[in-house]
Amino acid sequence: MSVALIWVVSPTSELSNGLGFLDTTKLVDGSKPRSVLKSSRIKNVGKKHKHKCKSSYVNADLRFGYSGLSNGRKSQFDVSRVVANPTGELAISSEQLVYDVVLKQAALVKKQMRDKEEEEDMEVKPDIVLPGTLGLLSEAYDRCGEVCAEYAKTFYLGTLLMTPERRKAIWAIYVWCRRTDELVDGPNASHITPKALDRWESRLEDLFNGRPFDMLDAALSDTVSKFPVDIQPFKDMIEGMRMDLRKSRYKTFDELYLYCYYVAGTVGLMSVPIMGIAPDSQASTESVYNAALALGIANQLTNILRDVGEDARRGRVYLPQDELAQAGLSDEDIFAGKVTDKWRVFMKKQIKRARAFFDEAQEGVTQLSSASRWPVWASLLLYRQILDEIEANDYNNFTRRAYVSKPKKLVSLPLAYAKSLVPPSRSGILSKTLDV
Ligand SMILES: CC(C)=CCC/C(C)=C/CC/C(C)=C/CC/C(C)=C/[C@@H]1[C@@H](COP(=O)(O)OP(=O)(O)O)[C@]1(C)CC/C=C(\C)CC/C=C(\C)CCC=C(C)C
Numbered sequence: 005m006s007v008a009l010i011w012v013v014s015p016t017s018e019l020s021n022g023l024g025f026l027d028t029t030k031l032v033d034g035s036k037p038r039s040v041l042k043s044s045r046i047k048n049v050g051k052k053h054k055h056k057c058k059s060s061y062v063n064a065d066l067r068f069g070y071s072g073l074s075n076g077r078k079s080q081f082d083v084s085r086v087v088a089n090p091t092g093e094l095a096i097s098s099e100q101l102v103y104d105v106v107l108k109q110a111a112l113v114k115k116q117m118r119d120k121e122e123e124e125d126m127e128v129k130p131d132i133v134l135p136g137t138l139g140l141l142s143e144a145y146d147r148c149g150e151v152c153a154e155y156a157k158t159f160y161l162g163t164l165l166m167t168p169e170r171r172k173a174i175w176a177i178y179v180w181c182r183r184t185d186e187l188v189d190g191p192n193a194s195h196i197t198p199k200a201l202d203r204w205e206s207r208l209e210d211l212f213n214g215r216p217f218d219m220l221d222a223a224l225s226d227t228v229s230k231f232p233v234d235i236q237p238f239k240d241m242i243e244g245m246r247m248d249l250r251k252s253r254y255k256t257f258d259e260l261y262l263y264c265y266y267v268a269g270t271v272g273l274m275s276v277p278i279m280g281i282a283p284d285s286q287a288s289t290e291s292v293y294n295a296a297l298a299l300g301i302a303n304q305l306t307n308i309l310r311d312v313g314e315d316a317r318r319g320r321v322y323l324p325q326d327e328l329a330q331a332g333l334s335d336e337d338i339f340a341g342k343v344t345d346k347w348r349v350f351m352k353k354q355i356k357r358a359r360a361f362f363d364e365a366q367e368g369v370t371q372l373s374s375a376s377r378w379p380v381w382a383s384l385l386l387y388r389q390i391l392d393e394i395e396a397n398d399y400n401n402f403t404r405r406a407y408v409s410k411p412k413k414l415v416s417l418p419l420a421y422a423k424s425l426v427p428p429s430r431s432g433i434l435s436k437t438l439d440v
Pocket residue numbers: 159174177178181182185267268269271272273275276292293295296297299300303304307365366368369372379380383
């Protein structure tokens with residue numbers, strides 16, 4: 005059902021950057037819903053998993069030799085996924101927790117597909133659209149498109165290849181993610197408190213319940229009413245912002261993985277129901293979601309490796325502390341910003357891990373519906389090249405920002421297009437026979 009646009013505040017409450025962040029402060033205080041992941045950390049200890057879990061970075065020393073992901077599936081929940089925290093308690097690894105979310109998202113899509121088939125056999129009632137709201141809604145989507153074009157040009161161009169419905173939905177999601185990120189990373193970040201994030205979360209719940217706060221929310225509200233998008237990845241992204249407020253160090257890769265899921269893996273999970281899986285794909289829904297998650301993680305790891313110097317200047321180190329120590333490095337070395345052999349060795353391993361996540365993601369892109377593949381390939385190829393640029397800079401990510409030059413970008417775009425023409429292969433990732 006299409007949502008009605010409810011104008012709670014005037015659109016002029018938007019900030020000059022056009023994203024309207026400050027209006028979050030106008031919300032009434034909501035309850036404090038927390039990430040589902042958080043509670044499942046406790047609930048899931050010892051829980052057996054029926055489904056297979058794809059990636060396995062946690063496995064003993066695959067920590068750096070992350071390889072053979074598609075073949076090296078674990079068939080059951082296993083001990084290697086149980087990690088001991090510093091107090092000696094056993095807990096489920098972040099990867100396992102996140103995989104639970106992947107399964108839930110995949111199940112939702114499958115359910116919606118079944119419901120749709122049933123609906124097609126029944127008489128469907130038309131949407132109730134309030135007079136005048138259609139025009140406002142289309143204005144809201146146009147605004148999302150403008151924001152997207154302004155902040156992510158290449159990606160915006162890619163979305164133009166999608167069907168109009170999908171394109172608008174992706175814009176709406178993009179804008180919500182960008183606004184969420186700007187809360188902790190934008191010009192007003194120093195004023196953002198956990199309470200403001202709680203308010204942003206209750207506003208999210210409202211929009212999922214068909215009560216959007218402003219026009220940009222209204223676009224997303226309409227999107228989530230039309231596509232099988234679940235609220236959990238959105239809530240988890242807000243949880244990632246909370247994490248950013250309270251934490252500036254990550255003890256292990258397991259901790260960092262959870263952060264990367266929250267702020268970027270979630271984007272992959274939000275996007276798949278919109279982009280759609282190719283009708284001729286033989287891959288299981290779970291494996292496509294897993295690839296989407298991997299792309300988010302790969303992007304975020306790349307982002308972290310690119311921005312080491314910039315983050316350090318903000319007092320932040322998004323690198324696993326235990327791995328730094330194993331390499332004979334510490335925060336002081338990062339703040340000193342000197343490229344040493346130790347640093348090069350450390351960086352090589354980090355880059356290798358990020359590439360392994362990109363490899364895992366690649367398997368899934370081909371399974372997406374044909375019109376959605378190009379923007380995803382383009383984003384994958386462009387972001388992946390940042391890793392090459394870090395190498396080309398002799399691992400100086402302290403004072404040099406790795407970026408992909410315009411000519412290289414221009415070469416990547418037709419390459420991405422060519423890749424997007426490859427149909428889903430039957431021998432690719434997990435066959436649908438495992439899709440239960
Ligand atoms: C086609 C495509 C890329 C679709 C995603 C569209 C979308 C909804 C993007 C939202 C991105 C966003 C604003 C996220 C907020 C958090 C954040 C800032 C994450 C970092 C992105 C880069 O941000 P930024 O613009 O600051 O980067 P620069 O500094 O300018 O370089 C992240 C690093 C993560 C973004 C994560 C993704 C784009 C996930 C992509 C995964 C998919 C689209 C799933 C594809 C499906 C399969 C099966 C592989």
